[in-house]
Amino acid sequence: MRIHFEDHGQDFERWTLDEDGVVIDSFPFQNRLWCGCRVLWHTQLRVGDCLIYRTADGKQTHNIRYPIVKIEKTEAMS
Known part of the structure; x- marks a missing residue:
């Protein structure tokens, strides 16, 4: 699944x-920061939602304040 975020000048526009x-790619930047984080309720996300994620170590939960503008299903999710 690829999630595209509304552009607010942040260093990431899309997560795979x-x-x-689990985030396996952050485009165009910040792989080191985001990879390994787990998006909660990822199968229920819709355009316009702001997602919630758990850090890679599982200790903290946060939200991304940038709304989702597009969701793409990838081969593995078909």
């Missing part, structure tokens, strides 16, 4: 998630 909702 695996089938478990």
Whole structure:
């Protein structure tokens, strides 16, 4: 699954998630920061939502304040 965020000048515009909702790519920057984080309720997300994620160490939960503008299903999720 690829999630595209509304552009507010942030260093990431798109995340790619695996089938478990774990971020495996952050485009164009910040892979080191985001990869390994788990998006909660990723299968229920819709355009316009702001997602919630858990840090890679599982200790903290936060939200991304940039709304989702597009969701793409990837091959693994078909």
